[in-house]
Amino acid sequence: MSGKIIDGKEIAQSVRNTLREEVSKLESNGTVPGLAVILVGDDQASKTYVANKQKACAEIGIYSVLFDYPASLSQQELLTKIDELNQDDAIHGILVQLPLPAHIQEKAIIEAISPEKDVDGFHPINIGRMMTGQDAFLPCTPYGIMVMLEHIGCEIAGNHVVVVGRSNIVGKPSGQLFLNKSATVTYCHSKTKDLAYHTKQADILVVAVGKKDIITAAHVKEGAVVIDVGMNRNEEGKLCGDVSFNEVKEVASYITPVPKGVGPMTIAMLLENTVKSAKKSIALQDA
Numbered sequence: 327m328s329g330k331i332i333d334g335k336e337i338a339q340s341v342r343n344t345l346r347e348e349v350s351k352l353e354s355n356g357t358v359p360g361l362a363v364i365l366v367g368d369d370q371a372s373k374t375y376v377a378n379k380q381k382a383c384a385e386i387g388i389y390s391v392l393f394d395y396p397a398s399l400s401q402q403e404l405l406t407k408i409d410e411l412n413q414d415d416a417i418h419g420i421l422v423q424l425p426l427p428a429h430i431q432e433k434a435i436i437e438a439i440s441p442e443k444d445v446d447g448f449h450p451i452n453i454g455r456m457m458t459g460q461d462a463f464l465p466c467t468p469y470g471i472m473v474m475l476e477h478i479g480c481e482i483a484g485n486h487v488v489v490v491g492r493s494n495i496v497g498k499p500s501g502q503l504f505l506n507k508s509a510t511v512t513y514c515h516s517k518t519k520d521l522a523y524h525t526k527q528a529d530i531l532v533v534a535v536g537k538k539d540i541i542t543a544a545h546v547k548e549g550a551v552v553i554d555v556g557m558n559r560n561e562e563g564k565l566c567g568d569v570s571f572n573e574v575k576e577v578a579s580y581i582t583p584v585p586k587g588v589g590p591m592t593i594a595m596l597l598e599n600t601v602k603s604a605k606k607s608i609a610l611q612d613a
């Protein structure tokens with residue numbers, strides 16, 4: 327079997343096309359969705375992601391404003407800016423690009439963002455809402471994975487999903503979203519004994535570890551759907567995921583590539599959350 331490649335770039339484009347129409351309707355009713363993007367420090371990859379997020383906003387008519395700070399910014403200065411943005415009616419979403427410099431506590435920053443503007447879906451209130459099946463801003467990468475699977479018509483209920491990785495922004499919430507859709511979910515991590523035993527049970531395998539080639543063909547059941555969230559560089563400096571793509575695609579029924587797989591979906595879902603927040607703010611004004 328040779329797996330079909332899930333084209334994240336194409337699916338993200340179709341999400342953006344739908345959003346462009348929604349933004350134009352909002353605009354004609356006097357609301358321009360607004361996103362504040364906060365970048366602290368000089369991390370090159372973060373600069374690229376932030377630039378891509380702003381470009382995607384511009385393409386569909388979302389107003390975005392960048393606050394680009396040096397790594398020396400204090401935690402208090404950042405908290406003050408977030409407080410100001412929480413109160414700014416032109417801003418519907420606030421995004422603080424991660425990782426932050428070591429002297430700034432990620433938890434304190436995430437918790438300072440109003441849950442109603444938390445378009446990254448990282449605030450404990452949104453995580454709690456997601457866990458209890460309430461309406462919430464969903465974390466963009468896990469949300470993007472669900473949209474990709476829906477796009478290919480992948481059955482979730484009753485299927486066994488194995489998530490490799492337990493980060494707060496990808497692994498843990500991905501498993502929860504699958505559970506919400508009635509999958510049987512197993513989490514694997516650095517202390518898991520016999521990783522291949524578990525991953526071979528997966529109908530859907532999600533890999534978010536950040537280690538090149540951690541998943542090979544020997545880890546994958548014939549016909550499984552494989553979602554690679556890894557973002558690594560190989561010996562030649564080229565982007566690659568956590569999955570040995572060339573060999574696993576021969577075993578999987580579907581597989582996401584890196585690049586042009588999950589990454590573009592992360593940005594598309596950020597736009598989706600920002601538009602959702604703008605719509606909610608209008609509903610609140612009208613109530």
Ligand SMILES: Nc1nc2c(c(=O)[nH]1)N[C@@H](CN(C=O)c1ccc(C(=O)N[C@@H](CCC(=O)O)C(=O)O)cc1)CN2
Pocket residue numbers: 374375421422423424425446466467557565584585586587588589590591592593
């Ligand atoms: N505040 C946040 N910080 C971080 C998040 C997040 O969702 N919110 N996720 C990651 C980084 N990330 C988004 O910020 C992200 C990573 C990768 C891509 C992407 O489109 N990748 C491309 C390749 C890009 C390249 O050439 O370097 C692809 O896969 O095709 C988008 C977003 C950590 N921080």
